[in-house]
Amino acid sequence: MTQTTRRTFLTAALATLSTPTLLRAQDQQVLSPLVPRNVSGFVAQDWQDHFQSLDRVSILCDTGSRSLHYWNPVGNDYRIYPTSVPQTDELTKRGYTEIVRKKVGPTWTPTANMRKRDPSLPAFMPAGEGNPLGTHAMYLSWPAYLIHGTQDTRKIGRQSSSGCIGLFNYMIEELFAITPVGAQVRVI
Template sequence: MTDPKFSRRVFVAAAAATIGTRSVAQTEGSTEIESDISHSVQRNISSFRSLDWRPYFDTLRNGAILVDTQSRALHFWSEDQSVYKLFPTSVPLTADLTRLGKTEIVRRVIGPEWRPTPSMLERNPEWPDYIGPGPDNPLGTHALYLSWQYYRIHGTHDTRKIGRRSSNGCIGLYNEHIAELYGLTKVGTQVLLI
């Protein structure tokens, strides 16, 4: 005998109402301010898969980094092929902020300082001129400077940005991932952004 107060229909209706309420609460009361990063941001994990280095590099001399801006993934291969790493990244917000092609690491810094570029200050005049190393620094804990002026692969303290189009041109990694990549790379490591 079933209790009329707790029928199957009542249970299903209550579950549906609960699920609907939770989804509304997640979007309206979320602590993640996705709209501040971009209005139609999506994380892209569907293309997050391992790759072979050969279609992208002639050699692994000094190691190689491939950044795929479409899948938002960074691939690293060591020179002796004993290490392969795959990390999720943030990528530039728009195509005009994105630089593609071959470059290399020219400088490596633990505890980087940050200064906005002239174009960043033009777009955001309220930004500070300088932020020193620490938790407020947009470059996170480590930075790999590329041969292209103003472009870096760096960490971020704002973990909401990873997996998204959220940067002003750089490639961002979780701080623990950039620390690991920093330890694997050297000045001269080749980099390709596609």
């Protein structure tokens, strides 16, 4: 008959308790990138804390929680999307703006500052695979600032952009369809 030692008991207990966690972590790797990893960090927002009225589509880009909040003009459709956000505070423009233009299949022209930081960037990139703006883009009234998709899904949930707000391509497609030109936007 074997005697159960304290060490054997603790090892068995630890293995039993950690198994569900290990399986969940394994499932997360299989489901990524379709399952946003930072959803637990999202904080529900109230549009009244950010906008004077909800007379049109309203979008809040929260760079702290790396999320985009959408409200329709009636207030009965509230959605949250995981995003990529600017790499540094210096690249982050904050305040109120609006959607001034929308484009399916956007082309990309890096700014002079972007090319200065990374001289390997091309001067221009046509729409399509490899384009960092993804499949859809919504242009803000601030020059060179956009809400757009991304081909590189590893960027979502991270500080990885040069100033823009990035979403998974399938999510920007959904947001693009329900957001008209003129929608009010706040970046915090």
